Amino acid sequence: MSFDVQGLRDALEQHGRVARVVIASHQGSSPRETGASMLVWDGGQSGTIGGGVLELEAARRALDATVTTVTRVPLGPALGQCCGGSVTLVTEVFECVPDVSNSYLRRVEGDAAEPLKIKRAKSQDRNGSSHELAFDQGWLFEPVQPARAPLWVWGAGHVGRAIVDVIAPTQAVDITWVDSAPDRFPDRRDGEKSFVINELSAINIPDAVPHAPRDAHHLILTYSHVFDLDLCHRLLDHGFASAGLIGSSTKWARFRSRLQTLGHTDAQISRIQCPIGQPDLGKHPQAIAVGVASELLMSLQTKTLGKDVAV
Template sequence: MSHHHEIWSRALDLSRRGVSFVVITVIRTKGSTPRDPGAAMIWRPGEGFIGTVGGGQFEQLVLDAAETHHENRTSGTEAYTLGADADQCCGGTMEVFFEYVGSRHTVVLFGAGHVAFEVARLLGSAPVRTVIVDDRAEWNTEERFACAHRVLDWSEGVGACRERKAETLVCVMTCSHDTDFDLLRELLQDPPAFVGLIGSRSKRACLFGRLVASGIDENVVRRVHCPIGVGDTGKEPSLVAVSIAAQILMEVRRADAGG
């Protein structure tokens, strides 16, 4: 497999799995350099890199920059003088383009049941990163959620919602009303941009009352969208999911438009 074929094959695989990454490409060189324009590599959080743009101290500087672009979800160009910046005797200059690949928005689904499965399927081709949180390993499987990131610990899932609150949308749809309550109580301590709860109006009244009684400000509780969805599309999981996915994508578009 050629260098470029491997890079783009891995990029396609990562995109399909909803994994964000940075593509690093040499776009211009001058003088003596270890690689020519077109050399590329991929940097992934927690998994290192694929390919090379030159090795040595220069490549370490490039990887550090890729990590920064990933953290900020940005793309951009940076120039390096190999002698001054990387302490390499080549002495040439290299201009590198960093392209962040991934969504600005993350959708976290608490619950891996039938509706969550259908919602994740619908969001699979949408410009969002989907995370499934459920401690039931037999439900929260790679086979069922191949295009999503999976978390098997409720607390870890809540923590993930706080990393980028302004860009995170949460839907609570577990198999237990008590678990829904516990999650909402934690999430509303430091709420993300959007919190939705699956259920009826009677469930809404019950859980909202419990949340207020637990000490959470009523105005904060009322920010929870319940019933979640754009309307009554039917009772089958696949039909309920259409309504929920539609509201999620509407919220994403509103955020992108600055609303």
């Protein structure tokens, strides 16, 4: 877990004042691990610290907070939960993004000098041996989350919408969603947005390929096989971290043949995965979305970004 600067920036741009609640430490059994956090604003929140009543009470206190607070909560006696442990929550109020680089260090309570545990955490973070939150004697140290991997979703049909609905709340990727007209995208009311999605309209969808970063992940899900093939062709020329195409084995066999005719080698073509997801889960849009999301999130967590890994 780490401090998500981009997530905070997005929330501030949409909602103004935002409170952040993080589990700074826990003892015994707890609903979430140390470092789990959530953002809370008037009318909504993103992220979760788990625990049902724990989260409900923490969100209520966060809305009323005006200064940084440290709250120690025994889950059984205070909240009637069966976890049996306790958590320490740090709640901070933000009206702008703090000036941070690779880590975020601050004293959240008391006046103690910077303790040895915090100094060690900083040193370990600098040399790459550890990137963990540390909390001691009122000091809180968090590594800053690296820039999110860019994900381009091509197509806003049933499967595209299901995939975005599953992946976007994780805030693990920076999503650009492309289709041929603005009305192809679902109507998302401002009050329902807890994350940012960049929607891009292009009458000829493949014309947007040059705007994609060369290290982006791609999911090709348009309503047109002509667009799908052209996207595969252009992305192979453009470059990508990974690419997945929705379709059957028969569709992919035809595409492979046509891509060979267009001058792409077998090795290049094999970088595109088709079908996508986990076929054993079925063909329902949400089932496809679950399979695709799990593979993508696992690839990000195992640091396969930039390698030839298909989603």
